[in-house]
Every structure is written in C-alpha cells, then in structure tokens.
Amino acid sequence: MTTTDTDATAVTPELVVLLDEDGRAVGTADKAGVHHADTPLHLAFSCYLFDGEGNVLVTRRALHKRTFPGVWTNSCCGHPAPGEPLEDAVRRRVGQELGTTVTDLRLVLPRFRYRAEQEGVVENEMCPVFVGSADGAVAPDPDEVGEARWEPWEAFRAGVLDGSRAVSVWCREQVAQLPADPVSAATADVGDLPPAARVAGRR
Template sequence: MSGSVAEPAREQVVLLDEAGHAVGVADKAGVHHADTPLHLAFSCYVFDHDGRILLSRRALSKRTFPGLWTNSACGHPAPGEAFLDGVRRRVHEELGLELDDLRVLLPGFGYRAEMDGVVEHELCPVLVATTSTEPRLDPAEVEEVVWESWADFRSGVLDGTRDVSPWCRLQVEALPEDPLSAPGRPLDELPPAARPS
C-alpha cells in the first residue's frame, strides 16, 4: 500500500478593511501584486544586551525589495494566531532567535510601497525585543545580518546616507530616539484584527 505525501500548508495572510478589522484571508504567495489588498503584518527590531540592533538584508530571491537592508524581521501573523505569537514564530523561523521583552511601539503603523509593479500594502505594527541567542538564518528570507549601533544606524537613515527598505525608513522616522528603553504601547491600540480576543 503506497502512502500519500501531504502537501505543505500554504501560508496565508489576514486581509483587513481600512479600520483594521479582519475581512478574510488570502494565500501569501498570491497576495502581492499591482493591487495588493490591505493585510496584517509586523516589523520587529531586535536588540542584543549591548544595545545593538540586528539588521537584516533581504534575500536576493525575494519578490519585492530583494537585497535591501531593513529592520530585523518582518512577517505576517497567520489567521487565528495571536499577534505576539505570530511575531515570535516568524522571528524564530527567519532568524532562529528567541525573543525577550517583546513590546509594541508603533501599534497603528501602516504603509504602501511599490517596486516594479508589485505593491506592499500593510497595517504593520512595529515592535521591539531583545535576544540572548545568535542568529541562524533562513536563506529564503535573509541574505545576511549585522549587529550595529542603533545611534549610527538611525542617524544614517535619517540623514539619507543609509539605504534601507521604504518601510524601515518610515519606521525609524517614527520610532523614539531610544526604542530599547521606550515603554510598550497597550495591546488594545493594535488594529482590531491583531488585538487579543
């Protein structure tokens, strides 16, 4: 008797209305195109215990913004997954990191960016965390990483000498000068689809 091989689960994203309520799901593989619907995402800035930020260079195989430097990790919580659990899961999958002191700093951040006709359109709360673990990269997501002084990175982004992803630039402009010591925002300020139930 021959066994059947299960198909790998398709990664899905949560579709949103303009107020941040969930209105459906879509396969991640097909959601990004010229008219990408608004969907739920996150961006996480991970620091070590010396206060350095972990910067990631997007894999060269990425469909949008390949090879650009950006914040530590970005991703999409799965439908039905608690928001913070989704952040922890994706950071571990992409970077192999365990997160400590995970906090939301920009609960209502959203953006739209386009590259070669493919649009990113996300409500993308921004979080900060620390880690004691060393990165183990998923090469499908991350080309390379580097630990860097936050002050140096921030000043380079703000003065335009540091080339980063469009969402990272907007986030650095909006983040506190010292995000590592900034207090977290209440989870009820997240978009409705990301709030604890």
C-alpha cells in the same frame, strides 16, 4: 479512495489576514499570491532586535524574494496567521528567519501603516512594530535573509533619518516614528492596534 504520496505531502497554504480601511478582518488570502500590482490591505508586523550593547540587528532580504529582494531592512517582518496572536507570530517568525528566540518583546508602534512599491510589486500593510532582545546567537535562514549584521542603533538611526543609510521604505518610516531609545520605550496600548490584531491578541 487511496491516499497518494502527493496528497500526503500537500503543503497547506500560508494565509494572511485581509483588512478593511478600519483595520477589521474581512477575509484571508494565500500569502504566495497576495503581493502584486494591486496588493490588498493586510495585517503584518515588524520587529527590531537589540543586543545588550545597544546594537540593532539589520538584515538584507534574500535576492530571490518576490517582494523587495536584496533590500536592507529591520530585523524581522512577517504576517500573523488567522487567529494567531501577534506576539506569537513575532516569536515564530524570528525563530524561522533568524534561528534565535526573542525576550522582552514589546509593542511600540501599534498604528503603523505603509504602502510601498518596487518593480511593480506592492506592499500594503497595517504593520504594528515591536522591539525585543535576541536571546542567543543568530543563524539566519538563507531562503529569507541574505545578510545580517549588528549595527549601533544611534548610528543606524542617524543614517536612516539623513538618508545616507539605504533601507526599505517601511524601515525608513518606522525609524522616523520610533523613539530615540526604543529599548527603554514604554509598551504601547494594545487597544491602539487594528481591530483584527486586537482580536488575534486575545488568549
């Protein structure tokens, strides 16, 4: 059989890890089709990037994104590939979305979970939360990020907590659970991660 140009350039689907209620992996699904009105529970992560002045990088999701378009949120979100260590997934996604690298990456909320809906599309994730430092300038990918800016963490946190700062559902819930000073927070125990994430974290 002759390989066609179409075969040679076929795109491999990006897979997400599906979970049961105990956080164990039960399969995979194509990310492109997993988010809908009855989105299955799956594994994700969130990251908050800080600079040396105590500012946090906040981003506005691109207007054409399928889930929560145009919503302001934390620095970066994503999904680990099957078998991919969570920290590797965070570093990969920060590079893809924000065009920078992350240093001092630490797990702070290993058990975070949420469910949110907008215009009939549901997010349903076990979503461990990390903090880190941006190493170098940020160059957001416009396919993912509509806007990005640095904001003083204390003012951002206060606005999120009192409701005056509009952000995504997950960001609001995460900020409420994060310590007042995430940069100085102790690293959480990886044993508190969902089992599927602990397996992915083994090197």
